[in-house]
């Protein structure tokens with residue numbers, strides 16, 4: 001009965017949304033089989049990874065809980081290759097042919113070939129990364145308290161974050177809360193340094209909000225160094241572009257992302273950050289049956305002419321649109337062009353503190369600071385779960 005395959009690569013924000021919506025739209029067309037493929041058996045709430053890295057909170061849900069009672073076939077495996085010339089996907093020890101392909105594999109860390117950076121730093125792009133940071137921070141704190149040498153203790157308690165974008169800033173806020181709360185660590189004296197190559201933190205935000213982010217972080221004891229780049233990392237030191245050498249056991253690199261090498265070798269045309277160049281319907285250039293979305297797609301905002309940023313809100317919107325467009329194509333109807341809805345941006349700076357703005361009807365852009373902003377951030381995250389529940393319709397609440 002199934003003789004046509006739609007392969008959705010990646011069960012993150014965009015991929016799982018696309019797969020769920022496709023399953024609903026194609027309910028009466030059993031000849032289409034939807035494969036959803038991810039290396040992990042769970043969907044990660046990636047926008048909360050900094051919380052998992054510092055507080056070890058639950059930020060994932062089993063994919064099976066979300067897709068149960070749908071027709072989606074979930075394959076837990078690593079995708080090794082996308083062969084668009086032969087319309088097939090190569091997995092660890094099998095391959096899958098497809099009629100339609102949806103690429104939603106997210107980003108990996110970009111180390112920009114900075115010497116030693118990949119070898120001697122932690123990153124924050126996956127749950128595995130978050131767990132590694134959590135273990136590392138706890139381990140280094142314990143060791144520092146046991147050390148009898150003041151200089152070594154100080155180096156151990158110097159936490160450096162490279163990159164003052166959203167991820168770096170959110171991690172710095174969480175980490176400051178944690179270390180300030182650990183009485184022994186606070187009295188031993190710790191340092192959190194946030195190093196940013198540009199002139200201000202979170203450049204996506206306007207200057208006023210960016211300044212607010214800096215002030216709030218400094219209020220928590222985070223030292224911010226702007227206009228400065230990391231140029232080399234060794235096992236226990238960091239060389240900066242201003243000539244300084246920082247001794248530090250911990251460097252979390254949050255300074256850049258790019259698409260993985262699978263995308264590069266897929267035969268698709270890529271642009272900035274290795275993202276796939278797509279048309280207004282999110283079809284890969286020259287490949288009408290291949291769609292890309294989320295961090296993998298270099299979608300252009302038709303209003304501004306600029307690339308749509310790599311953000312969860314856009315991955316979710318694009319997941320819904322791609323499903324609709326594949327369905328339209330199957331039914332011989334017109335596809336819809338992508339017009340991003342910018343809903344706002346809220347940056348969390350630890351528990352109960354955030355800074356950001358939301359698009360509110362009539363006022364356009366309303367700024368929020370402090371506790372209210374943190375409530376809104378939580379509401380946005382809850383909304384994602386609600387939307388997934390709505391798409392899934394048969395969700396089992398994994399938190400019990």
Ligand SMILES: Cc1cc2nc3c(=O)[nH]c(=O)nc-3n(C[C@H](O)[C@H](O)[C@H](O)COP(=O)(O)OP(=O)(O)OC[C@H]3O[C@@H](n4cnc5c(N)ncnc54)[C@H](O)[C@@H]3O)c2cc1C
Pocket residue numbers: 009010011012013014015037038039040043044046047048049050077078079080104105106107124125166167170260262293294295296310311312313314315346347
């Ligand atoms: C700490 C942090 C905080 C963030 N905060 C925000 C925020 O507040 N707001 C916001 O809008 N955005 C935020 N982002 C960005 C946002 O998380 C991403 O833009 C979003 O996750 C992109 O969604 P996606 O569907 O493209 O990919 P992802 O959600 O990254 O999903 C990709 C999936 O592909 C799978 N995968 C990748 N490679 C393979 C392979 N080879 N084989 C099998 N499976 C594979 C992965 O396991 C993953 O499940 C944050 C990111 C981080 C890291």
